Amino acid sequence: MSRPRPPLFDKKKIVAENRRARFDYEVDTVFEAGIALTGSEVKSLRGGEGSIVESYAEVKDWQVWLVNSNIPEFSHANRFNHEPKRPRKLLLHEREINKMHGAVARDGMTLIALSVYFNSKGRAKVELALAKGRKNHDKREHIKEREWKREAGRILRDRG
Template sequence: MAGKNKNKNKGGKLPNRVAADNRKARHLYHIEDEFEAGIALTGTEVKSLRNGEANIRESYAEEKDGELWLVNAHIPEFSHGNRFNHEPRRPRKLLMHRREINKLAGAVQRQGYTLVPLKVYFTERGRAKILIGLGKGKNVRDKREDVKQRDWNRQKSRLMKDMS
């Protein structure tokens, strides 16, 4: 009975699984648009990502020579890796269509936007993807207004709940 497939997944597909999340990004930036990109990774980086050990809080994306690069993302060395293990904070190439890269680079140069990584996840096919947000930085007043709005929405929902 060596040929039995004990995998419960239908079609051999994996569920979308978030490997790293940048929850601070929406607090620090007005995210106006989101883009999905692939990431060029080495084998040990993929294994570390699958363990959920990555940190993208201080990272950003930048355009160099017509290519997008993820800078300052921390993917720790794989625990069972050998001497060919990767460098934890190396720049990683992002894979996008040329038209999208040109659009993002133009927005960053002309309007002063920032490319912020929002989350790194694996698709159903097992590919590592990154969700990049195009946004502008918030100042202290904007952050306070967001907190006031959030509190008002909570209070409003409580009042509506009490009324019904």
């Protein structure tokens, strides 16, 4: 008997999720990246605050930056607080950065953030995806396919 496969990434506490991303984009490859954060940003994320709804990542000077993510200011940090929408550096291996850079430059793909979470070691991570945008007719087709699968499951469940 084969051993069960472990989950793709070890997500212990999900802080923010971009649910619309899988509908608007066709996800190709998924990466896990660390985030370079300040202390007040970590405290704010541990409190469950943060949003990545309109965020994306870009490759600049062979570094990857998370743009337009919102981590609100921590209430007890006074003058040592951070800017809520500043670009945040993502920590990745060089070969992963090269792969992302090539896909974005050649294939016209986009780097989108799917979720922000804390792993089992307590480190803040971002789930990034190389994705291609869907057209409206593709979205309608996706909805039809999803509904058909749901209906087929109901039929099989009722008959079985």
